[in-house]
Amino acid sequence: MNQIDDDQMVLISQYYTGVVYDQLLPEQVEAKARPRRRRKKNKGEAGSCSGVMRKRKLSEQQMNLLEQSFEDEHKLESERKDKLASDLGLDPRQVAVWFQNRRARWKSKKMEEEYSKLKTQHETTVVEKCRLENEVLKLKEQLCEAEKELQSLTERFSSKSPSSSLSMDAPFLGEFGMEGLENVFYVPENNYNNGYDWVNLYA
DNA sequence: CAACGTGATTCCTTACATCA
DNA sequence: CTGATGTAAGGAATCACGTT
Numbered sequence A: 001m002n003q004i005d006d007d008q009m010v011l012i013s014q015y016y017t018g019v020v021y022d023q024l025l026p027e028q029v030e031a032k033a034r035p036r037r038r039r040k041k042n043k044g045e046a047g048s049c050s051g052v053m054r055k056r057k058l059s060e061q062q063m064n065l066l067e068q069s070f071e072d073e074h075k076l077e078s079e080r081k082d083k084l085a086s087d088l089g090l091d092p093r094q095v096a097v098w099f100q101n102r103r104a105r106w107k108s109k110k111m112e113e114e115y116s117k118l119k120t121q122h123e124t125t126v127v128e129k130c131r132l133e134n135e136v137l138k139l140k141e142q143l144c145e146a147e148k149e150l151q152s153l154t155e156r157f158s159s160k161s162p163s164s165s166l167s168m169d170a171p172f173l174g175e176f177g178m179e180g181l182e183n184v185f186y187v188p189e190n191n192y193n194n195g196y197d198w199v200n201l202y203a
Numbered sequence B: 001c002a003a004c005g006t007g008a009t010t011c012c013t014t015a016c017a018t019c020a
Numbered sequence C: 001c002t003g004a005t006g007t008a009a010g011g012a013a014t015c016a017c018g019t020t
Helices: A006-015 A026-033 A060-072 A078-088 A092-160 A171-184 A197-201
Strands: none
Touching: A060 A078, A060 A092, A078 A092
């Protein structure tokens, strides 16, 4: 786990959702579900009886250096931690905590960004799907019109000269004659039967 | 007073070292 | 070599304080 790059860390955590905990023993699952112990409020001054120091806001200079260091590298090796701590006049533990929080918040920000990017992509895709479905509908209408026209032409020819062969009156049909007509305008039955699906997306 | 930002804590897992 | 145990580090969840 310690060797994973920061960028990978973000996404890998998603892949393992449910995997690790699914493999826990029953007692481990129980431990996982156990409510966390509540911390006592520490309204008192620094260094109270529990040894908890009063929360300190870091100075702007300290923040800048920490941010700069975080940009360089999200992971914090102990050597770098000690150096940073001494440069900043902080406890190494504070530096470690700061990095931990920073990584967590960086990750959640990344997740939010990724979510909104995917959302935009999804919306674009839905619009495009809608456009394509409309196009299919229009093409089907055109096809229908063409079939009607062909039908009327065919009827006109056959009523004019009932005894004559089609190859004479309708040379454009070539060697297929009337039997070929269905194949020329063949449209698979189940190819498209839910042209208005997209309407339901917004219902 | 509520919402928010953030330092700190707790619990848990994982990696690694040591030992019998 | 192998399994048990201890330890350090880090992630996730949460708390709680200070600020807006």
